[in-house]
Amino acid sequence: MQQSELDFINTLRQSTRYIEQHRGKTCVIYIPGEFMAEKQSVAQLCQDIGLLHNLGLKLVLAMGANQQLNEAFAAENFAEIYHQQFRITTTEMIPCFQKTIGLLRSQFEASFSQANSHQPNPPTLVSGNWVVAQPKGVVEGIDFQHTGKLRKIQHKAISDCLESGQVALLTPIAYSLTGEVFNLNTLEQACQIAATIEADKLMIYGSESQLKGLAKQMSLPQLKQLKADNIEQQQLIEQISVLQNKVKRIHLIAQIDPSALLLELFTRDGVGSMIFSDRYHQLRAAQIDDVCGILSLIEPLEQSGVLVKRSRERLELEIENFSVIQRDDLIIGCAALYASGNDMAELACLAVSKEYQGQELGFELLKHLEQQAKQLGYKTLFLLTTHTHHWFIEHGFVLGDISMLPDEKQSLYNYQRQSKVLVKPLS
Ligand SMILES: CC(C)(COP(=O)(O)OP(=O)(O)OC[C@H]1O[C@@H](n2cnc3c(N)ncnc32)[C@H](O)[C@@H]1OP(=O)(O)O)[C@@H](O)C(=O)NCCC(=O)NCCS
Structure with missing residues (x-):
């Protein structure tokens, strides 16, 4: 068998648990206008949406159009007026707005149809007046005119659409109960719809500046406390923060990489940043006050021989090497990192409370x-x-031998304990 075939089979095997995990789950995907401007990326995404649909995910797509609207308004010489980072959409701009969104939606539907044409029962894409809008109003003396905000979501209609096996598509166009047309921020819509239908996942394609420096995993409270690197990131954090605990997982993925969606969903490490709201714990550097908590966590494991015995004094001296997971007042997990020779670091004392x-x-x-x-x-x-x-090994380590250890570790190796050596390159 060729290496490429082996790789394919291994990848398929590794993704099985995720396929099972995601089946039947509801996922809202935000696609910004910059992404929509890249034909190749859109074609790839449409194919991947078809795949996700076939794997049993219920999908809501929120299509942004900022770039397309900027271009269309500029072509018609409309002045760009912003207030509080929101574009003011005037009455004169509405026909151009409707035309631009209508065209973009039609192009997306065409791509979607083509990408899924080979399937015996291709998924269908449906959009509608699911969002009721209201005017943003006059703020600080500035009238936002046709820039609106979300008033109500016809969530039953969206849920019915998903239950009947269709993919829901939202655009920036929404209507008020008086029949007026409004321009709504699509990311805001995506977040609020995800919260209202209590989606399992919200996937957000973001720009380089929005994703700059974000950790791979964060809890929602950690995200809220984060000092944003720039204004775009600040806005993104603010919009996500309204979700509170309504959506279990929010994934931020790079808009320059259309494959990021599948990689994030079906690989162990993912490629983006995951914000979780379904677990209330804090992962942080250990402090001297945590010694008692760590001792009560590791003592039973030391007694059963799983971990090497550490005295309280040693733990106190080495506390800076430890990270802990705290839930309420309890230390429920710990692990330590030690510097070693040959550009190697040692991971030790990884433990999670049984419960x-x-x-x-x-x-x-x-x-x-x-x-x-x-x-x-x-x-x-x-x-x-x-x-x-x-x-x-399941987390990317490979079995090694004693000769792979740094010299001082080799000389301290306990031959009676016969521990296995595991290594992982940090590329
Ligand atoms: C190893 C340990 C830290 C994993 O913590 P965790 O939070 O349960 O880890 P995860 O949720 O990421 O993984 C759980 C999976 O690992 C599996 N697992 C747990 N211990 C395992 C072991 N010794 N060997 C193989 N798989 C194991 C579980 O069965 C579970 O599998 P599943 O997802 O198929 O049900 C935890 O089991 C522990 O504290 N063990 C005792 C201490 C220890 O052995 N530390 C390592 C020495 S450095």
């Missing part, structure tokens, strides 16, 4: 330490374990 195992907290700690080691410039992570080598 909280199986929620990927161990994985979260591992990812955190990997990121920390990378930032410190280490090239390889290694560890010694007697009971847990399979778990680490």
Whole structure:
């Protein structure tokens, strides 16, 4: 068998658990106008949407059109008037607005039809007047005119559409109960619809500046406390923050990479940043006050021989090497990173409280330490374990031998304990 075939089979096997996890789940996907401007990316995305639909996901697409509207308004010599970062859409602009959105939607429907034409039962794309708009009004003396805000979502109609196996498409156009046309921010719509229908996932394609420096995983409170790098990121954080705990997972992925959607959903490490609101815990650097909590977590594991014994004094001295996961007042997870020779760092003392195992907290700690080691410039992570080598292999480590360890570790190796050596390059 050729390497490419082996790789394909391995990838398919590894994605099985995610296919199972996502089946039947509702996912809102925000596609910004900049993404919509790239024909190739749109064609790829349409194919991937068809694939996700076939894998049983219920999909709502929110199509942005900022770039297209900027171009269309400029072509008709409309002045660009913004207030509080929102475009003011005047009455004169409405025909151009409707034409631009109508054309973009039609182009998207055409791409979608073509991308899924080979399927025996191709998915259908449906859009409608699901969002009731109202005027944004006069703010600080400035009349926003036809720039509106969301008043109500016909969520039952959207849910019915998803239940009947169709893909829902939202655009920036929405109507008031008096029949007026409004221009609505699509990201705002995507967030509010995700919250209203309590979507399992909200996937947001973002620009480089919006995603700059974001950690791979964050809780919603961590995101809210983040000091934004720039104004676009600040706006994104503000819009996501309104979701509170209504959407379990929010994924931020790069709009320059159309494959990011599938990679984020079906690979272990993903490619974007995941914000979770379904777990209330904090992953942070350990402090001296955490020694008691860490000891009560690791003592049973030391007694059963899973972890090497650490005295309280040693733990106190080495507390700066530890990271912990805290839930309420309880330390429910810990792990430590130690500098070693040959550009290698050692991961040690990874433990998650029994009651909280199986929620990927161990994985979260591992990812955190990997990121920390990378930032410190280490090239390889290694560890010694007697009971847990399979778990680490499933998380990208490979079995090594004692000769791969830094010299001082080799001389301290406990031959009685016969720990397995595991290594992972930090590329
Ligand atoms: C290893 C450990 C940290 C994983 O924490 P976790 O938060 O449960 O990890 P995740 O949720 O990311 O992974 C859970 C999966 O790992 C599996 N797993 C747990 N321990 C395992 C082991 N020793 N070998 C193989 N798989 C294991 C679970 O069965 C579960 O599998 P599933 O998803 O198919 O149900 C945790 O089990 C633990 O504290 N173990 C005892 C301490 C230990 O062995 N530490 C490592 C020594 S350095």
